[in-house]
Amino acid sequence: MVNSYAPLRFTILISFSLAAATSFKLSASHSPSSLPKATADDLLAVLAPPSAAAYTVNPAVARELRSCLRFLVPFQPRKPIPDSGRCSLRTGLCSGRRFEEEEEDENSLVWWPPETVLELARLAVDSGGDPGSIHRALDPNMIPVPPTNVEGSRTSKCQLTRTPYGRHFIAQEVNSYFEFLFRLIESRGPSVGLNVSLSRYDLFHGHLFIASESGRLGILFHAKEYPAYDKRLFPYNMGYCQRGSDVKYGDSINLRNILWLAPLPSKSGPGWLAPGVLVVLDAHPDGIIYRDLIPNYVKFVRTIYEGLKQLSKPSLISFTLYLLKNLVYICLPSLDDLGTSTVDVNYLNVGGAGEPDYQLFIC
Known part of the structure; x- marks a missing residue:
């Protein structure tokens, strides 16, 4: 039987979302900035x-953006080129090293990832941005996502990934x-x-x-x-x-968007x-990221979107248009996104009630 109240509920919810968006828009229009x-x-x-920002970004805008960046790894590397002597991801990262040495090796792996990751970054540029x-x-x-062991998600009828299966990259070191x-990010x-x-x-x-x-x-990671x-x-x-869920809503929601950028290859040579x-984007309400990069209808949850071409799975933004007794979701993409989405990168604990067993699923 069709629920005759569904259109009314849809209308009310749309009205709520539009009213919220209008409220944000009106408040922004009165900003003294x-x-x-x-x-x-x-x-x-x-x-x-530095030359890219100097020629393309308003200096005041650049200053405000920089004030909202919380770097997990120093922005300026101490080593200008990849160091072939660093620790290997295949054998375990920096085992047996002193803390200071291990921290520096982790920094180096962000600044200059393994060769297979660099090759993927160059492919993205050389292809003209082709997904x-x-x-x-x-x-x-195809690798099936375990039907019952992702921290009990399936027993609660929750599907965390966009598809019930995932894949890996051919180059294992990329995974x-x-x-x-x-x-x-966790540490x-x-x-x-x-x-x-x-x-x-x-x-995840x-x-x-x-x-x-x-x-x-x-990669745009979403926490909380x-x-x-x-x-x-x-x-x-x-x-x-x-x-x-045991995740409490609070000020930490401002920091839920974490951005990793691969090294940027030259288009005119091998350099x-x-x-x-690797940086956390601080979307506190007084900052420029909150004001300009968070869509109005998800300001409450501080969601930045990665790509216009990908509709999000049911997630933190879903409450804006949450319909028909939790069965139907409509998620709107951002009008100003970072680029073209290619795949989701999921890191899930499939160990069930036993020891944690985290596995990667590319969907």
Whole structure:
């Protein structure tokens, strides 16, 4: 039987979303700031070689953007070229090294990743930003996402990935490198105020994209994906995947967008124009990222989108248009995104009730 109230509920919810967006728009229109609106391209330019920002970004906008960047790895590398003597991801990162040495090796792996990752970054640029260049680097073998063991997600009727199967990159070191990034975000997040855990409610996925203007390869990670329902702090029912969440909604939501950028290859030769970057984007309400890069309808949850061509799976933004008893989701893409989405990168604990067993699924 068709629910006769569904159109009415849809209308009411649309009205709520539009009213919220209008409210944000009106408040922004009365802002005393005379700065031009920052764009995603401005953000990427600020994280590119200094000359890129100098010629393309308003200086005041660049200063405000830089004030909202919380680097997990220093922005300027101490070593200008890849160091062939660093630790290997295949054998375990820097085992037996002193803390200071291990930290420096981790920094170097962000600035100058393994050769297979550099090759993927160059493919993205040389292909003119073609997502197929990334898809062709994937192993065709499908890997089923375990039906019951992702921290109990399936028992609560929650599907965390866009598809029930994933893949790996043909080059195993690329897979190991992306796993390394998840672990590094977890370990270094507290240094900038981001207390994050590798769990299905918090940090478990990122979106691999190719930047629109430069062709630069990047991943936009989203933490705090499913905050716990709270009548006062977070009164939003997000469906099955939210059930059991211990993630509290608070100021840390400002830091939920984490950006990794691969080194930027030169288009005119074999060299590199910029090293890799790993940075938390601070979307606090007084900052330019919140004001200009967060769409109005998701300002409450501080979501930046990675690509216009990919519709999001049910997630933190779903409450804006949450319909028909948690069964149907409509998620709107951003009007100003970072680039073209290629794949989702998921890092899931499939160990069940036993020892944690994190595995990568490219969807």
